Amino acid sequence: MLGRLILNHYEAAAIILSGIGLATLLFHRNLIKKILGLNIMDSACFLFLAAKGYVARRAAPILLPASEGRWVAHAGAYVNPIPAGLVLTGIVVSVSVTAFALALTLRFYKHYGTLDIDAAFTRTRGTEPEEEASPDPATEKMRERLEQEGLL
Amino acid sequence: MIEKLTSLFKGFRDWVEGNGPRPENEGMPPEAPPPLPFTLKPPTAHSARFHELTIRERRRLWLESYGGDLFSSLYVGIGILACVLFVFVLLAAVAELPPFGDPGNPANNEVVQRYVERGGRETGAQNIVAGMILDYRAFDTFGESVVLFTAAVCVLMLLSTVADDSSSRTAPCRFVQNSGLTALKPVQNSGLTALKPVQNSGLTALKPVQRDDAILRGVASLSIPIILLLGCAVVVEGHLSPGGGFSGGAILSAGLILCANAYGFDRVHRVFSERTFVRSSSGALLAYAVMKGWSFFSGANHIESGIPTGKVGNILSGGLILPLNICVGLVVAGTLYSFYALFSEGEI
Structure with a gap:
């Protein structure tokens, strides 16, 4: 297996990069770092696609001149042009998603005063006046129950 | 043990969770979790x-x-x-994949053969990728441009109406900004003051550099014309050489961003304001839709559409690819610059 992996080292590097991206996405609670992880996964995907389109010792898919007014239009002369188009689509979508996510993160930070996603959900909002903590029905019910049982 | x-x-x-000792001004003061509503033994x-x-x-x-x-x-x-x-x-x-760079890979199938062998004749583009994405798959590229434009509009909505207090929520629409910036300022000030404590730590060090830096200005005055020219060349020669609307638009927006950093956003405002952005981007998208819609409506095979494909290798070749590249370049340049302007200033 290792020999095959060394033969396909670009693809293997892409897989490892996407694993790094996934770990960043899962284990960081900072939203900016999560977006970075998403971007690493995107780049790994592009690397994989570009590696699949490469053919050794062939030219880029731009027609080469053969003689006066004629072009080399033979599929054996060029690398695969299709992954280039796919990667282009992917880059555009990744840029759009990153910008949108960063804008949402900025709003999130203004609202909660933190980028930590866990802290934001356990913290009351900083920008609004604190409301009177109205106990939700489930908590109230459990409290009654515990009082009956003498545990509280 | x-x-x-x-x-x-x-x-x-x-x-892993980043709970270690951290620098002081990370912006996330540690705070005790809120007390439980009752004490539980x-x-x-x-x-x-x-x-x-x-x-x-x-x-x-x-x-x-x-x-x-x-x-x-x-x-x-x-x-x-x-x-x-x-x-x-x-x-x-x-x-288990076939070896890297092998010509016999299953990815190199008859689709590639068709594109390479007949793409030049059918689309008139020397760059096969350009012919592919702007002719055979032009609606896909149209969708990409729309995605980018939509993202720019979303960021505009999220960041330019930053004010959370109700006073500026009722402020007049930002599109009536003809009279210049004076009418606009009060609206945005209220929004940006809320932002200031957030940005102070990082941006105060950056601000003075933006104003009058002789080295930056000297380099910028030399390189901005070259960057803009290169961007235009990459856009216009998209069907002949590597490049096209997306990469050329990115280069153009880089020139605009450099200009904004060296001379301030007011300078860029003279040539590229929010009004220009909205008009150029939506106009370019509309032109794209009309041109390609006509091409597909008339059969998508360039026989009845009346659009000549020209001679491969000439600058005026490739049928619709050149105008479509210009449209895409306009959208991408405007969008990427507006991302930068919105994130750093809160306005285009």
Whole structure:
């Protein structure tokens, strides 16, 4: 297996990069770092696609001149042009998603005063006046129950 | 031994979760978790009536007390497992792939052959990728441009109406900004003041550099014309050489961003304001839709559409590819510059 992996080292590097991206996405609670992880996964995907389109010792898919007014239009002369188009689509979508996510993160930070996603959900909002903590029905019910049982 | 192991694991978890010692102005002051609405005694065996509870109630009480820790440790464990599994399954799949760079790969099939052998004749573009994405798959590229434009509009909505207080929510629409910036300022000030404490730590060091930096201005005055010319060349020659609307638009927006950094945003405002952005981008998208719509409506085979494909290799060749590249370049340049302007200034 290792020999095959060394033969396909670009693809293997892409897989490892996407694993790094996934770990960043899962284990960081900072939203900016999560977006970075998403971007690493995107780049790994592009690397994989570009590696699949490469053919050794062939030219880029731009027609080469053969003689006066004629072009080399033979599929054996060029690398695969299709992954280039796919990667282009992917880059555009990744840029759009990153910008949108960063804008949402900025709003999130203004609202909660933190980028930590866990802290934001356990913290009351900083920008609004604190409301009177109205106990939700489930908590109230459990409290009654515990009082009956003498545990509280 | 066990204590050592648990402390080691705790250190590792803190490292993964970023709980270690951090610099002062990270912007996330540590704060105690909010107190529970009532004090809950931990369920111990000494509690008088604990043994009378049923199993289900004991489980519920235990989850109330220790569920958070359980969840976080489970989360880390399952997450590590998932990452390792993900990487190993995919690596095993990669090991079965055909060798890298082999011409006999199944990806190099008859589709590629068709594009390469007849693409030049059918689309008139020397760059096969340009012919592919702007002729055979032009609607796909149209969708990409629309995605980019939509993202720019979303960022505009999210960041330019930053004010959370109600006074500026009723402020007049920002599109009536003909009279210049004076009418606009009060609207935005209220929004940006809320932002200031957030940005102060990082941006105060950056601000003076933006104003009058002789070196930056000297370099910018030399390089901005070259960058803009290169961007235009890459856009216009998209069907002849590597490049096209997307990369050329990115170069153009880089020139605009350099100009904004060296001379201030007001200078860029004279040539590129929000009004220009909206008009050029939506106009370019509309032109794209009309041109390509006509091409597809008339059969998409360039026989009845009346658009000549020209001679391969000339600048005026490729049929619709050149105008479509210009449209895409306009959209991309405007969008990327507006991302930068919105994120750094809150306005285009």
